[in-house]
Amino acid sequence: MRFDTEAMSSDAHIRKVLNIVRTHLDMDVGFVAEFVDGKRVFRHVDGDQSPVAPGDSGLLEDSYCQRVVDGRLPELMTDACDNAEALTISATRELPVGAHMSVPLRLPDGRVFGTFCCFSFLANPSLNARDLRILRAFAAIVADLIHEELDAQRELKQKRERIEKVIANQAFHVRYQPIYRLNDETVAGFESLARFEAEPYRSPDKWFAEADEVGLGEELEIALARKALEALREFPKDVLLSVNFSPATIMTSSFAQLFATLPLERVVLEVTEHAAVANYTELSARLHPFRLRGLLLAVDDAGAGHSSFRHVLDLRPDTIKLDMSLTRNIDRDHGRQALASALSMFGRAMGSQIVAEGVESEAELDALRRVGVTKVQGYLTGRPMPLADAVQLVGVKSKALRKRA
Template structure:
């Protein structure tokens, strides 16, 4: 917008300055050629035109600075030089003066008139609304970040465990660790994580959830695997490498990479995973079949486990298309040596269909709901599928 305004007014430089206690900061700047001003430059409030325009000591429009005694007396007029000047205050809705929107040319510009001032005022009003929205968003982010850190300090998230069963013999294969939040505001876990990521503390919350889950691993009887969820961003951050020195048996850990997460560099992600996989961590691709990126995850990461998304599992007993896709994914997975786990199994007929397709394991409300750790320990007293996690 600044460039459009500058060119429309036939000016050489345009900028937005933000007033601070003793100076003004050039936050946005557009110029026809490189000049004495630069982006991020700090200038004393008492110097230049801006504060004087706001105070009414200079007019908003000066087509020819040589004809204005106050302008002529300013060092910037000859040092820059400034031949014509147009400036209006940026006033926020709360009447606070944020700064100024300014344009100037090195030579006088006698074509400037009151209509140009009105144009710049309209632009300043638009900027004020934008700045107010940005400030509100920044405050909301800060509040959310503080809220997330506060609940983490109180021990959140609470971990619940959803059993995963080996379909042929219904032996317990492992548990998926899921996060729950008991603090205000009351909202679903996915909204907590989304809000945390928007506020810039998503990785903090994600890592805390992983640590809270793994804190139960050593108390879990040998046999069942423990599935923890991780975004590609978390893996690429390198924070999970700390797990190698945690003392946990990582051969019992399944790392589920969410299918819907965007991955821009699979080579880097694979490299970041290598030290963990070398320590025995099993890799799973979550939510397969839910979108285009699932196959890219599978082909690029070569997971040990492929988890069929709940949208694919739901109603599979009555939907030939879902059945065909699940059959193809299962056949492909077995061909590359991967285990297949179906999520969201809610009926006996869905389970029977998955069994007929050769799906290895399943989880869902039909089999068991998420439970606390003590209940999970009770499940461990039953038949357990011993062996590799993937």
């Protein structure tokens, strides 16, 4: 027997095992039960005639399961009505219970999770020790699956608590990276970028991925954007501030509330091309009232994402930001030059500005000038910096750009 572990969840595996065992043993009902606070809770049930369903529960002491675990009942009974202890349980006659097999589900730490059980409404004298060994073998598989699932749940809980703590304590700060105009070599605006102070120390994309995994992506994005947008009070009114949002968060009420009273003519909303958009019509409709109020739209990471320029074509952004994978070594790569040139031509035709991200060398800068890029951002012209340092750059010409003008 082989299970496709990539395609099936732990629950699906357990249901499959339960069905195989119940069918092989010719039982009417099979189930996996968990012991919780003095109760037996049915987690998985198999059998068309089952009198119980997943989620049902009852007192543990009133069950066969407890008596099997503590030794008052044997793991195999070909006819429960022949056992005096079983007859003290009302279900024995009420269901009735004929043949019954049950083994404990023991986790690696020795703890009993519950039991793996099968029973039929009629006695079955053909059941023997070999059948019990089969049940035990499959119970061991189920116990391993349960252990893996409990570990996964524990890890997910730890991740959620970590993200909740980061948000509650604002265990992050914002850095601002300058975006320079090539025509006058001065700052056109800044992109706000998240940096996290909490452990484990890792890149921002890992924090956002974990937040999405535990259902807190929206909350983390909103918290960071709220912090970043405080810089609008410090920058002159002609300096733009870019903030990053996923399409999913843009569709939320939290996003609408955050942007309700902002001076949107000073804000650039960057939508990453890496993020999938379920419905472009809905996203465009969502953004429309904000764009009427002056919000500028940028498509981030153009040329890198799986969306294959759908963001650019369907959202009609004011700015197209070339991903660093496209600008890296563009001076030595004719293919990159051709694609950047085509995007620049497209931008001019659509009335969009072209910003090159990740510019690190003077040779890359020269190549980007030649293909029609109008703004640049990268370590060559300025690393992400604290707000106080960013304010000092406003109105000052870039030394890196002056050298190449």
